[in-house]
Amino acid sequence: MIRIEDLTHVYPGGRRQPPRTAVSDLSLHVPEGRFAILSGPNGSGKSTLFRILCGLARPSRGRVLIGGRDLLADPAAARALMGVVFQSPAVDKHLSVQENLAIHAALYGLAGAAFRDRMAEALAWTDLEGRLGDRVDTLSGGLARQVELAKCLLTRPRLLLLDEPTTGLDPASRRSFLTALTRLRRERGMTVLMTSHIFSEAEDVDSVAIMANGRLLAYDTPQALRARLSGDVLVIDSAAPDALAARLREDLGLTALRNGDELRVDDPPNQDAVGLLERVLAAYRPLVRGITVKQPALEDVFIHVTAEARDDAGDGRGAATSEHQESAA
């Protein structure tokens, strides 16, 4: 459904600013009926890629096919297949749910009975039943987001693009929103691509793409990504992470990846993580604020992959292998 080929986007520089490459030679395939999450640290290029996919920005190079339609050559045909939920609210909060839906429907020539049918169909995926006459600013944040979803569904898209749709929602509202997306994928065969920083959301989707510095570092199923870290992870919170990392390297031959004040030793070689925890505490107690051993979750893979890319390349650039791209496809 989405095929991105060798996509590059460079923001032109100004008098004082050099050109900036936000997306670099990125290829990604999301087959029809899959739910994929796009993740990456701040500034990794997610929003730029999202804007290109919605047709809001034209890439410097590369090709994007949406349902076989060339987004750059025939944007109207490609856009007709998609519904988009942007990060910033795109509903009028002073109007009721129904009024918001009616305005959006009118843009697509839907009115009268046709509109009412489509509205009922769209609302069936949400928890908005009984709230049609309520002004959007009287709804909870979670329900207000569902109005955006219902708006997109009015046009029966085959692809849903969502930019951090659950940011700011409480866990229960997040869960309801994701349940609606999962049902749309399962019962309607809809393709869903969503950007997110919340890794608990990614545990049950079909595939997860991890970007950094405009490049795709990994793209695979959550299970396959988790399997990249086979053993336990030792996580150390330290007031002096660089000094402690140097000690671990010099004294114990261990590579620790730094993430803020945290050091992580993934799957420690030649010893179990609990044994290592005891050794670290015994030898470097003054440098340790907190220490724990845990089973790797997706978030740990994300930290591992992005930190490794930073360490490997120095300039933060890593490269996804075609193997990862294909296995998720």
Ligand SMILES: Nc1ncnc2c1ncn2[C@@H]1O[C@H](COP(=O)(O)OP(=O)(O)OP(=O)(O)O)[C@@H](O)[C@H]1O
């Ligand atoms: N309009 C612009 N002009 C110049 N550079 C830009 C512009 N928009 C983004 N960039 C740069 O492109 C890179 C990618 O930014 P982008 O916003 O796409 O990343 P992101 O992953 O969405 O970040 P965030 O999670 O913080 O929203 C960054 O280095 C950013 O500074």
